[in-house]
Amino acid sequence: MLLILFTDLKTPITYIPIAILFAAALTLLHRLLTTCPSHTSKSPHRSLLVFLLLTYAYITLQFAFFSRPPGSRSTISLIPGATWGTTLQSHAYVIENILMTIPLGILLPSLWPGKSSLRSLAKCLSITLACSVALETAQFLAQRGHCQTDDVLANVAGAFIGWMLFYIGSKIKAAVGRPRSDRKES
Known part of the structure; x- marks a missing residue:
């Protein structure tokens, strides 16, 4: 199973150099165009x-x-659990969809400082759900991917895992950042 996952993940790794250039250009543009006088919008973090x-x-x-040619995939499956299948490859596809959105579950709440409502689990999962449904719809309309309910469910599960990692990390960061006298005695 791990071999299948590693093989399937080779392709996205090849996109990293161009993604970095694209993101660097847009991040620089964002910094230049941000007119908000707030320090947080211009912070390096x-x-x-x-x-x-x-x-x-x-x-x-x-x-x-x-990366997929238009018209290459035209199936639709609205039955939850149908993608899991019986092969290691079909299991790998579900796991890949979960792995794909873990970073989103971490990054979305990280972008909003303090106690913003946008850091909430419900908002994070709602945004992920909307993005996933949009992607599946676009894949279906362009026939560039199999439109599957399981993909949406796996994407939301991945964002949930990512959000939990963010939440645990923020609690650890807060506990480590407090003065020793403010920490609860065990």
């Missing part, structure tokens, strides 16, 4: 997050949509 999100978006769209 926020720029890094924007850069990572743009890199992620480029690789994902290239892999899941643009």
Whole structure:
């Protein structure tokens, strides 16, 4: 199974150099055009997050949509669980869809500082759901991918895992950042 996953993930890795150039150009443009006087919009940390999100978006769209010729895939499956199948390859496809959106689950809440409602699990999963449905619809209309309910469910599951990693990381960061006297005694 791991061999299948590694083989399938070779292709997205080849998109990294162009994705970095694309994201760097758009991040620079974002920094130049941001008129908000707030420090957070121009901070290096926020720029890094924007850069990572743009890199992620480029690789994902290239892999899941643009790398496929139009008309190459025209199936639709609205039955949850149908993609899992019986082969290791079919299992790998589901796992790849989960892995594909873990970064989104981390990056979306990371972009909003403090206690913004946009950091909530519900907002993160809603945005992921909307993006996934849009991608599946575009794949179906352009016949560039198999339109499957399982892909949407796996993408939302991946974002949930990513959000949980973000949440745990932010709790650890907050606990480590507090003065020793403010930490709870165990």
